[in-house]
Amino acid sequence: MTLLLLLLACPGGEPDALVCAEGGTGTLRAGLDLPDEVWVTAPSLAIYAADGTPMESMTASGDLELPGGRYTIAARRGTVDGSPVGAAFGLLDDTVARVCVVDGETTTWSGTWELQPSSGKLWTLSREAAYAFDPTALAAGGDVEPELTIEVPRSNDLRGFAVDPMGNLWIATAPTYETRLLVYPPRGADGSVEPAEFNLEAYGSWAQVAALDFQAKDQLWVLLKGSNEGFAGLWGFGPTQALDWLATGEVPEAPGTTLTVEGVVAPEGIAEDASHRMWLADMASDTVFAVGSGFQDAGELSVSPEDQFLGGWDDETGTHTLNGPTALGFDDSGRLWVNYWTNPALARFDDPSSGGATRAPDLNVRGEVLELPAGLVTDHAGRVWYGNEPQDGAGELVALDGETGMELARARSADALSPTTLVFDPQ
Numbered sequence: 490m491t492l493l494l495l496l497l498a499c500p501g502g503e504p505d506a507l508v509c510a511e512g513g514t515g516t517l518r519a520g521l522d523l524p525d526e527v528w529v530t531a532p533s534l535a536i537y538a539a540d541g542t543p544m545e546s547m548t549a550s551g552d553l554e555l556p557g558g559r560y561t562i563a564a565r566r567g568t569v570d571g572s573p574v575g576a577a578f579g580l581l582d583d584t585v586a587r588v589c590v591v592d593g594e595t596t597t598w599s600g601t602w603e604l605q606p607s608s609g610k611l612w613t614l615s616r617e618a619a620y621a622f623d624p625t626a627l628a629a630g631g632d633v634e635p636e637l638t639i640e641v642p643r644s645n646d647l648r649g650f651a652v653d654p655m656g657n658l659w660i661a662t663a664p665t666y667e668t669r670l671l672v673y674p675p676r677g678a679d680g681s682v683e684p685a686e687f688n689l690e691a692y693g694s695w696a697q698v699a700a701l702d703f704q705a706k707d708q709l710w711v712l713l714k715g716s717n718e719g720f721a722g723l724w725g726f727g728p729t730q731a732l733d734w735l736a737t738g739e740v741p742e743a744p745g746t747t748l749t750v751e752g753v754v755a756p757e758g759i760a761e762d763a764s765h766r767m768w769l770a771d772m773a774s775d776t777v778f779a780v781g782s783g784f785q786d787a788g789e790l791s792v793s794p795e796d797q798f799l800g801g802w803d804d805e806t807g808t809h810t811l812n813g814p815t816a817l818g819f820d821d822s823g824r825l826w827v828n829y830w831t832n833p834a835l836a837r838f839d840d841p842s843s844g845g846a847t848r849a850p851d852l853n854v855r856g857e858v859l860e861l862p863a864g865l866v867t868d869h870a871g872r873v874w875y876g877n878e879p880q881d882g883a884g885e886l887v888a889l890d891g892e893t894g895m896e897l898a899r900a901r902s903a904d905a906l907s908p909t910t911l912v913f914d915p916q
Contacts, residue, residue, distance in 0.1 A: 609624075609913050609914045610622065610623065610624070610636065610637075610913070610914045611623075611624050611627060611866070611868075611874065611886070611911060611912075611913055611914075612650060612658075612910075612911070612912045612913070612914055613864065613876060613884070613886065613905050613908040613909075613910065613911050613912075614647040614648070614650055614660070614864075614908065614909055614910040615647070615884065615904075615905050615906045615907050615908060615909070616644075616646055616647065616906070616907055617640065617641060617644060617647070618638055618639055618640045618641060618647075618904075618905075619638070619639040619641070619647065619650060619658075619660060620635035620637070620638055620639075620902070620904055620905040621635055621636050621637035621638075621914065622635055622636060622886065622900070622902070622905075623636055624868065626900070627874075627886055627888065627898060627900040628872075628888060628897065628898045628900075629898065629900075630898040630899050630900055631900065631901065632900075632901050632902070632903070633886075633900045633901065633902050634902070634904070635902065635904055635905060638904065639658070639660065639673060641660060641662065641671060643662075644662040644669075646662065647660060647661070647662055647909075647910070648661055648662065648697075648698050648699055648700065648909070648910070649661030649670075649698045649699070649700050649701035649711070649712070649910065650701060650910050650912045651701035651702055651703050651709070651912065652703065652912065652914050653703055653707075653709070656674075656914075657672050657673065657674060657735070658672070658673040658674075658914070659671070659672050659701055659709070660672075660673070660684075661698035661700075661701055661711070662698070667688055667690055668688070668689045668690060668697065668698060669686055669687060669688050669689065670686075670687045670689060670698075670701075670711075670734075671684040671685070671686055671687075672684055672685040672686075672687075672734070672735060685734070685735055685738065687734055687739075687740045688740070689711070689740065691740060692724065692740075692743070692744065697713060697714040698711055698712065698713060698714075699712045699713060699714045699756055699757050699758070699759075700712040700757070700758055700759045700910070701759075702759045702760070702761060702767070704725075704761050704765055704767060704782070705761075705765040705782075707727075707728035708725060708726070708727060708728060708785055709725070709726040710723050710724070710725050710726075710759065710767065711723065711724040711725075711726075711744075712756055712757075712758075712759045712769070713756070714755055714756065714757070721749075721753055721754055721755065721756060722747065722748050722749040722750060722753065722756070723746070723747075723748040723750075723759075723767075723780075724744035724746070724747060724748075725744055725745055725746030725747075725748060725784055725785065725786075725787070726741065726744055726745050726746075727745045727746075727785045727786045728785075730745050730786075745785060745786040745787070745788075746784045746785065746786060746787045746788065746789075746790070747788070747789045747790075748780070748784055748787075748790060748791075748792065749789075749790070749791040749792075750769065750778075750780050750791070750792055750793075750794060751791060751792070751793050751794065752771075752774065752794065753769065753771045753774075753794070754771060754773035754774065755771060755772045755773035756769045756770065756771050756772070757770050757771070757772045757814065757815040757816070758770040758814065758815055758816040758817045758827075758828075758865075759817075760817045760818045760819055760825070761819070762779075762819050762823065762825075762841070763819070763823055764782065765782045766779050766780075766781060766782045766795075767779065767780050767781065767782060768780070768817060768825065768841075769794075770814035770815060770816070770817050770827060770829075771814070772813050772814060772815060774799075775799065775800030775801070775811045775812055775813065775814065775829075776794070776797050776798065776799050776800065776811070776814075777797070777798045777811065777814055777817060777825070777827050777838075778794035778795060778796060778797040778798065779794070779795040779796045779841075780792055780794065780795065781795060796841060798811065798827075798838060798841075799811070800812055800814070800829070810829070810834070810836065811827065811829050811836060812829055813829050813830050814827050814828070814829040814836075815828055815829065815830050815863070815864075816828040816863065816864045816865035816875075816910075816911075817865060818865050818866050818867050819867070820867040820871070820873070820891055821867070821869055821871070822891075823840070823841075824837055824838065824839050824840075824841070824891075825837070825838040825841040826865055826867060826873055826891075827865070828863055828864070828865040828875055830863055835865070835873065835875065835889070835894075837891075863875045863876040863877055863878075863908065863909065864876045864908060864909055864910045864911035864912075865911060866911040866912060866913060867891065868913060871890065871891045871892065872888045872889065872890065872891060872897060873888070873889045873890075873891050874886060874887065874888050874889075874911055875887055875889075875911070876907075876908030876909065876910075876911055877908070878906065878907050878908070883901045883902065883903055883906070884901070884902045884903075884904070884905040884906045884907060884908045885899055885900065885901050885902075885908075886899075886900045886902070886905070886908060886911070887899050887900075
C-alpha cells in the first residue's frame, strides 16, 4: 500500500520545515518522490503508517519532501515509549498517514496548512567557477556574496550543472582543454574536496557539452552542441550506469542511449515537464520542442521533435521572437518558460504539454546587454530567475513575478560574472 507521510515540527525547538501554531499556514520542503525514500528534518522521529505500524527503518537524516498543496491536519498529545509526542494526522489524496515528532512539549492544535516547497540554494555557473546563493538574500536585491564557491581547475567555460538523487553536484566543462564531468559531494563543494573527474573524449572528439539533466531524478542526460562537426544530440546514462561512475571511477564504454533529434543543429537548453518528457531549445533554428521520454538504455536511435514552437518575426512588436533560445524550464503550474537572448526576452507557454499551447506576452528585457546567453530557472514561490551581465561586468541574478512579469529583485555579484546556467539545489 502506498503510504504518503507528512512531517510536522511542533513547539519545543526551532523547526526547520514547518512552523507549528494553533492553525495557520506553514511551509514544508517538497520534491522527492514517495515512498521510495523518506528524509526527515527533525533529529528524533517516530514514524508510523496509517494503520499504526512503526516504520523506524524509514527514519533518516535529511529532508522529507512532498508536493505543495493544501492539507487538513489535526494533532493531539500522545506518548511513544514514555516520551511526549505530537501525533499529526494528514489527509493527502485519500491516504492517511501519521508522523509522531518527539519534541518533549507538544500541544493540541488543528488547522489547514498551505505546504509550500522550498527551492534550496540557487547555483549559477560563470566561466571558471560555480557559486551558491541564498535565495532569501537574492530576493532582497543589491550586492550579494556567494555562500559556496567551486573553482573548477583547468576550465574557462563551464556549461552544465545538475544534482543527482544523492545530492551530488555534477558540473560539465566545454572543451578548451578537454570535455570533463566533475562530481562534487552534496553541499561540500567548498574547495577543500577533490571532485571525481570523468573525461568524455572517449565518446568522440569535440563532445561540447551544452547542459546536464537528471530526468526523473535518476537518468543522466548530457546535451551536446555539435559544434566543430561533432555530435549534436543527447547521451543518456541509466540510473545504475550513471551512479556506477562514482563507484568505479570510470565512464562506461558507451552511453546507454545515444539520441539524435531530427533537424537539431545547435541544442542549448534542456528541461523536463511533470510527465518526465524532455524538452530542448535549438539555437540554430529558433525552436523549442519536446523529444519524449522513456529512452533508458535504448542504444542508438533518432526521434522527431514533438510540439514544436517556432520563432519568427512578430509584426505587432517588430521583433524576432524566440531568436536564439538558450535556456528553458517549467514552473509549478506546468508552464514552459524560455529565455532567448538575441533580443533578449522571456517567453511563456501556458499549456505546452497538451500540444495546443497558449503563449503569454513576452517579458521584454531588451534594455540590458547580455554578452553571454543567460540561464533560466523557476522557484516554488512563483518567481522566474535569469542571469544577466550588464555593461559594467558585474553578474546579476534577476527575479520576475511569474504572473505579471514585474521585476521583484535584482541582485549583483562581483564574483559570479557571466552567469550562464541557473540551478536550484534542493538539498
